[in-house]
Each structure stands twice: as structure tokens, then as C-alpha cells.
Amino acid sequence: MSILHKIGISALQGSVLLFYFHSVGSSQREFYPGGISCDALRQLIEYLHDAGFSFRRLSEAYHSVPEKGRLVAVLCSDDGLASVYHEALPILREYKVPLTVFVVGKCLDNRAMAWNHKLIQICRHASEEQLLPYLQKVCNRYHLRAEAQLSQCLFSVPDSGKDAFCDELWEEFCPTDQSSYLAEHEPFLTLPMMRELSEAGAEFALHSHSHADFSRLDYRQMLHEIRHNRDILSDSGYKPAPFFAFPYGRECDRNLLPNLCREASIKACLGLRYRITDNRQQSPLWQRISLEHCTIPSVKELVLKPALRRVKDALVSPNVISSMFRLV
Numbered sequence: 001m002s003i004l005h006k007i008g009i010s011a012l013q014g015s016v017l018l019f020y021f022h023s024v025g026s027s028q029r030e031f032y033p034g035g036i037s038c039d040a041l042r043q044l045i046e047y048l049h050d051a052g053f054s055f056r057r058l059s060e061a062y063h064s065v066p067e068k069g070r071l072v073a074v075l076c077s078d079d080g081l082a083s084v085y086h087e088a089l090p091i092l093r094e095y096k097v098p099l100t101v102f103v104v105g106k107c108l109d110n111r112a113m114a115w116n117h118k119l120i121q122i123c124r125h126a127s128e129e130q131l132l133p134y135l136q137k138v139c140n141r142y143h144l145r146a147e148a149q150l151s152q153c154l155f156s157v158p159d160s161g162k163d164a165f166c167d168e169l170w171e172e173f174c175p176t177d178q179s180s181y182l183a184e185h186e187p188f189l190t191l192p193m194m195r196e197l198s199e200a201g202a203e204f205a206l207h208s209h210s211h212a213d214f215s216r217l218d219y220r221q222m223l224h225e226i227r228h229n230r231d232i233l234s235d236s237g238y239k240p241a242p243f244f245a246f247p248y249g250r251e252c253d254r255n256l257l258p259n260l261c262r263e264a265s266i267k268a269c270l271g272l273r274y275r276i277t278d279n280r281q282q283s284p285l286w287q288r289i290s291l292e293h294c295t296i297p298s299v300k301e302l303v304l305k306p307a308l309r310r311v312k313d314a315l316v317s318p319n320v321i322s323s324m325f326r327l328v
């Protein structure tokens with residue numbers, strides 16, 4: 001590690017950095033094209049160890065803030081994909097690194113797929129030339145933005161109709177029905193896999209019931225998504241860690257967060273835009289860093305961009321300037 005790199009990392013002393021990915025290895029590339037390789041996971045762990053980070057589960061890291069002079073890393077995985085068991089667990093065991101897994105309630109134990117998972121399969125089986133005319137046909141029924149590009153059109157479906165919409169497309173374009181697909185592929189963690197992960201030091205946290213876009217929900221729907229997610233995990237024997245990761249990183253109105261955290265009994269919600277001095281215990285909003293575009297984060301990703309985001313915030317809101325000096 002270069003001197004410049006070491007100086008950059010030293011600026012993070014006293015910080016908790018949260019890193020996240022979805023699938024690991026190549027076994028689930030067809031189900032979830034994003035993700036990281038097994039080699040990348042090993043390299044990341046070794047890199048963070050060399051840089052002086054120690055690894056914690058999120059619930060432990062949350063309570064260890066602020067430890068002066070310490071660097072704490074939390075590894076997170078979203079959606080509860082089975083490759084976390086098949087491919088990541090042996091690596092996590094080898095390096096004795098814990099993991100926090102954010103589980104989608106309806107997907108637990110392969111009971112169903114969330115709409116974004118269905119869309120990935122639909123797009124694997126249907127070309128744009130097949131999908132576009134079909135979307136024109138159903139756009140009024142599902143309130144789609146038919147004039148938009150394919151992905152914008154697919155994602156324009158209102159939250160309340162997203163599952164019915166994806167089910168219709170699945171029926172039209174996919175070769176097997178959804179329950180046969182789930183039984184054959186088991187893309188999500190099963191309960192025995194979760195038990196083994198838990199015994200190896202992993203914890204489970206919340207990622208909504210239906211993988212909903214919280215920037216488009218009203219407050220009552222948000223509460224329902226988080227509570228339903230928690231109920232399903234609890235009914236399966238797991239007391240979720242009190243943290244919620246926004247699906248797609250799409251945050252709700254920040255003014256709602258204190259009430260949402262209190263009423264949903266969570267300590268913090270997690271977004272995707274880490275800024276220097278983020279992730280303090282009193283804040284209802286913590287931020288993570290994606291590993292899917294940049295497996296070994298450079299000083300630019302870890303320090304410079306987060307610092308610039310903080311400066312940008314300060315320019316927008318003068319109150320942030322004083323909070324920066326309080327927190328640094």
C-alpha cells in the first residue's frame with residue numbers, strides 16, 4: 001500500500017465504513033448479474049485488513065461508534081441470495097469475518113421472488129423487440145410511462161401494481177412457472193443455510209417485504225414494508241438486527257426518518273452515498289459503499305468522493321458546515 005494511500009486511509013480514523021454486494025462468485029450470474037467474484041471478496045478482506053480495519057457485524061459496529069483511532073468495516077450483502085452461503089461463507093470462515101445480510105421478507109426460504117428479480121429473468125427471456133410492443137399494450141392498465149426507454153418504462157410501474165405487472169410478463173415470456181423456477185434453482189437462502197450462516201457469525205437485517213422503492217411510498221406503506229419484513233424473519237426464528245437498507249439505495253424523505261426509525265423499532269436506515277463523517281450513532285441515516293463497480297475501493301472512493309459530497313451538502317445547507325466541525 002502506497003504512502004499516499006496510507007495517508008488517505010488515516011483520514012478515516014474513527015470511522016465505520018459499510019461495504020455491500022449482492023451475489024458472490026459465478027453460480028448466480030444468471031439470476032443476479034451484479035455481484036462480486038470470490039477472488040474480489042478475498043482481495044477486499046485482505047486489503048481492508050492491511051489498511052488497519054477490523055471487521056464487525058453492523059449491530060456491533062453501531063455500538064462501537066465513535067472509537068477514536070479505530071477503523072471499523074462492516075460487510076453487508078443484500079437480498080439474501082444463496083451464493084452468500086455457497087460461495088461467500090467458506091471465505092468468511094477462512095478469514096473469520098462476520099457479515100450482515102439484508103433479507104427481502106417475501107423471498108425468505110424461496111417462498112417468492114421480488115419484482116426486480118422477476119424482471120431480470122423476464123429480460124433474459126424476452127428481447128426488447130418483444131417487450132416493447134407488449135408494454136404498449138398493457139401501459140394503461142399498469143400506468144406505465146410508455147414513451148420512455150425500456151428500463152424506464154418497466155420501472156415506471158407504480159408500487160401497488162409491480163407484482164401483478166411482473167407476474168403477467170413472467171407468464172407471457174418465461175418458460176417455467178415461478179414456483180417451479182424457485183424449487184429448481186433455490187436462488188435465496190433456505191432456513192438451514194441461514195442457520196449455518198448465523199452459527200458462523202452472520203446476522204440478518206431488514207430490506208423491506210417486497211423490495212419496494214421507498215422514494216415512492218407513503219409513510220404508512222413504508223411502516224408496513226418494514227414491519228412485515230420483521231414479522232417474517234421473526235416467525236422463522238431470527239430476531240432481525242435493527243437496521244433497514246433502502247432497496248436500490250432509494251431513500252425516503254429524510255424528515256420522515258426519525259419517526260420511521262422509532263415506529264418501526266430500527267436504529268438506522270441505510271443509503272448509498274457515504275460522506276466523510278457519516279455513520280454516527282445518533283444519526284437515523286447511515287450510508288454504505290457499493291463494491292459492485294469498484295471491488296477494491298481507491299482513496300478516491302473511500303475519502304475524496306465522500307469528502308466532496310460533504311462539501312456539496314455544506315454548500316446547499318449552511319447548517320451542515322457547523323455540524324461538520326462538531327463531528328470531525
Ligand SMILES: [Zn+2]
Nearest residue numbers: 078079247248
Ligand atoms: Zn436489494
